[in-house]
Amino acid sequence: MANTSYPASYYAASANPVPPRPALQDDVETDVCVIGAGYTGLSSALFLLENGFKVTVLEAAKVGFGASGRNGGQIVNSYSRDIDVIERSVGPQQAQLLGNMAFEGGRIIRERVAKYQIQCDLKDGGVFAALTAKQMGHLESQKRLWERFGHTQLELLDQRRIREVVACDEYVGGMLDMSGGHIHPLNLALGEAAAVESLGGVIYEQSPAVRIERGASPVVHTPQGKVRAKFIIVAGNAYLGNLVPELAAKSMPCGTQVIATEPLSDELAHSLLPQDYCVEDCNYLLDYYRLTGDKRLIFGGGVVYGARDPANIEAIIRPKMLKAFPQLKDVKIDYAWTGNFLLTLSRLPQVGRLGDNIYYSQGCSGHGVTYTHLAGKVLAEALRGQAERFDAFADLPHYPFPGGQLMRTPFAAMGAWYYGLRDKLGF
Known part of the structure; x- marks a missing residue:
């Protein structure tokens, strides 16, 4: 199997040293299988482990390979669409819940850095x-x-x-x-991965999920192994591909x-x-x-x-x-x-459940460093039966891109051209 390495970024060149992690080559059982070792997956795994779950994380490449290890490294509060936009869309009660969470992600990052002594140049x-x-x-x-x-x-x-x-x-x-x-975003992800492992979580790198076998005891298949779990958390975001077609259609x-x-x-x-x-x-x-x-x-x-x-x-x-x-x-x-x-078309994150035991969060729309850390906590709460905050996100309306996957890129580019022109003209 090909070994996927980090892109030639400053972050990869200055990353803290980490131990090699194996690819999955066996059949394993766990409470929760997390697909993706970026911020959403790592945050979910940490909260679940802290609450007594057995957790296995599958990563197609290396920890923080995607947006979590390549972004601008900025801790920015709220969402890509702010609370007033949410309030106009869903009403004051749901907006109040989401507004109360809008500044929690940054606090979670600082708590993780302090608790697990993560060296990531936090300023x-x-x-x-x-x-x-x-x-x-x-x-x-x-x-x-x-x-x-x-x-x-x-x-x-x-x-x-x-x-x-x-x-x-x-x-x-x-x-x-x-x-x-x-922060140094890749070092934050690497530090969180080390924290996952310190609590007994297992992370497999170079282990892409190629198929999900849905059912009462879902199974995630990789090229050389499989994970049987009680729950699955899908946290692949922009690097998920078409593993879950109903998610790909709306992002x-x-x-x-x-x-x-x-x-x-x-x-x-x-x-x-x-x-x-x-x-x-x-x-x-x-x-x-x-x-x-x-x-x-x-x-x-x-x-x-x-x-x-x-x-x-x-x-x-x-x-x-x-x-x-x-x-x-x-x-x-x-x-x-x-x-x-x-x-996403709404530029708000998509959170939900497929069947009874597959949970997901995706679509941060460029505003993900803080939101993903909150999402991990919210997903973990839902698996523990505390679903009020999960439901506040899950009830946000979402839509497929006009024209389906074929037309979503030109439509989005046209919209960006329009707003870019407004920026230049000062509208």
Whole structure:
């Protein structure tokens, strides 16, 4: 069987050392079989193990191979569609439940890092940067909205204040969320995997799930083995393929691109981001950036619908970086990579159950670092018979893409072009 290794990213090059993990070559029995060793799967496994379940995790490649080990590394609260949009869609009662959970994922990450002593360069503080007065007005409304749900670690930044936290002349203001922040995402996943194993969980790498045999005692088949379980958690997200056709029909993998510079001097790094906060702008097709532990600038942006890998990632992202920071024109790019996230039509996560014993969460729509950690807790609660929070997500309406899988990519790209044009024109 082919051995799938990590992409040539900065994260893979700077990952903490980990022991090799075997591929599944036997028939095993467990309480819960988790498909996917990204954040959703690892978070689910940890919560289940802490509550006495026997857990087996199947990973098609390596721990954190997908979006969990390739993303921008930013801890951003709420969902890809905010609580006010949810409230208009489902009403105040369900929105209250979801709103109460919107800031929990970041707390779970910090609890995991502290409890299991995970070395992942955790830093506090995230900035939403406004490019227009309209975007600034949206941030003012967002602050009021989040404070209504008890989230108070927020500060609006006027033009003078945002210059103090990011050396970019484009911004008219912003909002600082001190419960936001950033991490080395692959090292977070590797640390969580080690925590899973410390509690008796078993992780098999290079062990893709190729078929699920549904029924009262479902079985997950891999190329060289199988897992019989009482419950299955499907946590493959954009890397699930067509393993579960009814999930593939309502979602679309999309690619995002990231670059990492060579290490910057302490003086230059401090001049760009003096407080070492991470930043994302408020455009629909947003740019995001932060400093790493060794003073590189990680800069990401752009979306490729349908998850094709661009031929020259640096050519796409470097101009965006230089627009924000022209002072980096002579800085070398050491790494450039792409990773897939899973988009839903509503841009809200899809959570549910197939039959009585197959649970899933997918479709973070580019907002997954915090949500996936919450999802693991919610899925574990449901398996323990506490389904109120699970049901709040499961009851969100979801729709297939117009035209089915054949047309979902061009329709989504047209929508992105429209909103990108609005960003450029300042609408």
